[in-house]
Amino acid sequence: MECSECGKELREDERGITWRECSFCGKPVCLDCIRYVAVKRKGIYKEFVDTIPVCKNCTPEKRLSDKLAKIVDEVLGIDL
Numbered sequence: 001m002e003c004s005e006c007g008k009e010l011r012e013d014e015r016g017i018t019w020r021e022c023s024f025c026g027k028p029v030c031l032d033c034i035r036y037v038a039v040k041r042k043g044i045y046k047e048f049v050d051t052i053p054v055c056k057n058c059t060p061e062k063r064l065s066d067k068l069a070k071i072v073d074e075v076l077g078i079d080l
C-alpha cells in the first residue's frame with residue numbers, strides 16, 4: 001500500500017506509527033501528509049474539541065466545520 005498523496009510506501013503493520021487513515025475516505029496517508037482538523041463533539045456534560053486525521057482532499061473549509069461535526073458524529077458514531 002502507499003500514501004494516497006505522496007505515494008510513499010507504507011507498511012500495513014505500521015498503521016498509527018508511520019501512517020493513519022483519513023477519517024472520511026479511509027485512505028492511508030503518511031504522517032508527512034496527514035492533516036488534523038478540530039471538530040466539536042457533544043459530551044454528556046459539555047461540548048469538547050477533538051482532532052481527527054484527514055487527507056488533503058477531505059480537509060474541510062472553516063465554514064463547513066459545523067456540518068463536518070455532524071458528519072463526524074454520523075460516521076464515527078461516538079457519543080461520549
Ligand SMILES: [Zn+2]
Pocket residue numbers: 003004005006007008029030031032033
Ligand atoms: Zn505522504
Ligand SMILES: [Zn+2]
Pocket residue numbers: 022023024025026027054055056057058
Ligand atoms: Zn480523505
